[in-house]
Amino acid sequence: xxxxxxxxxxxxxxxxxxxxxxxxxxxxxxxxxxxxxxxxxxxxxxxxxxxxxxxxxxxxxxxxxxxxxxxxxxxxxxxxxxxxxxxxxxxxxxxxxxxxxxxxxxxxxxxxxxxxxxxxxxxxxxxxxxxxxxxxxxxxxxxxxxxxxxxxxxxxxxxxxxxxxxxxxxxxxxxxxxxxxxxxxxxxxxxxxxxxxxxxxxxxxxxxxxxxxxxxxxxxxxxxxxxxxxxxxxxxxxxxxxxxxxxxxxxxxxxxxxxxxxxxxxxxxxxxxxxxxxxxxxxxxxxxxxxxxxxxxxxxxxxxxxxxxxxxxxxxxxxxxxxxxxxxxxxxxxxxxxxxxxxxxxxxxxxxxxxxxxxxxxx
Numbered sequence: 088x089x090x091x092x093x094x095x096x097x098x099x100x101x102x103x104x105x106x107x108x109x110x111x112x113x114x115x116x117x118x119x120x121x122x123x124x125x126x127x128x129x130x131x132x133x134x135x136x137x138x139x140x141x142x143x144x145x146x147x148x149x150x151x152x153x154x155x156x157x158x159x160x161x162x163x164x165x166x167x168x169x170x171x172x173x174x175x176x177x178x179x180x181x182x183x184x185x186x187x188x189x190x191x192x193x194x195x196x197x198x199x200x201x202x203x204x205x206x207x208x209x210x211x212x213x214x215x216x217x218x219x220x221x222x223x224x225x226x227x228x229x230x231x232x233x234x235x236x237x238x239x240x241x242x243x244x245x246x247x248x249x250x251x252x253x254x255x256x257x258x259x260x261x262x263x264x265x266x267x268x269x270x271x272x273x274x275x276x277x278x279x280x281x282x283x284x285x286x287x288x289x290x291x292x293x294x295x296x297x298x299x300x301x302x303x304x305x306x307x308x309x310x311x312x313x314x315x316x317x318x319x320x321x322x323x324x325x326x327x328x329x330x331x332x333x334x335x336x337x338x339x340x341x342x343x344x345x346x347x348x349x350x351x352x353x354x355x356x357x358x359x360x361x362x363x364x365x366x367x368x369x370x371x372x373x374x375x376x377x378x379x380x381x382x383x384x385x386x387x388x389x390x391x392x393x394x395x396x397x398x399x400x401x402x403x404x405x406x407x408x409x410x411x412x413x414x415x416x417x418x419x420x421x422x423x424x425x426x427x428x429x430x431x432x433x434x435x436x437x438x439x440x441x442x443x444x445x446x447x448x449x450x
Contacts (some may be wrong), residue, residue: 092138098389113437115267118150119325121427127159131422139423144171151202154276155195194261208264268436277326296340304344319372351381381432391420
């Protein structure tokens, strides 16, 4: 395994070299990645192979700041990954979200201290009264409610107002203030409720997204009053939004309230994506803000490829029997790497020229 791991890492490094070459002093590579049940053997009793942690670290090392979803209560696997990345890397974690819908997950930020620094502000997002998420039998999205109104969705059972108070996100979003170069920003990572693609479960999913963007839009607009655009707080939302497609109501909810998805990673540019769950959306006041590139990684280009099936065949579960051997292997490998691909953007962080030009215009 040691030799195989080394050989695969050499191949991975060659494939990832163009992305790694984008790392420079004047920009930041920001990514989001649902890393699938890291630290949990709930669905994968055998756990990750030793070699898998090196492959995960090779991917993570391409970026400067990564939001990770599905980091679980047991942190041994997470800390092993950080240890491989090295001493320049630091992280911030939430506590686990209680309740069956939270699935015992944590939110995490991994960041390279050479490029990014923590501005000493962090917190989990709790919605105020009157901005409740849509549960199975609850309230309309925030834009459709009055300030103190708890209007019932017509086709759902009636629920007393007191039963709806405190309804929050299934997995609590995590906001952290960061800075990279000149760019100051508030970064919020989420793992939006999934459920079914119709009915009350879908309404809850859409409701969570609507509640989140409404909350931050209102906050940013309030913070920006009387402040120069260059001094206003900028907001970036990223993570697993469980967006169905670029034209779906889930995406419309995300891009409401003047949040935008950079064109480098929108549906028109990344047409070969097989899912759109993961997204990065921005609401930025600073006119100097610029996204220069973006993309999504193919995790199985060099490791756990289809051709590698014979190498791991003995480790792959023999069930379900109706699924082909290749199909079972393709499912198994998602617990080695992930069933989500890292999505990333490159953001300019050096505003020196703009600052000097502004000074030079002063009489």
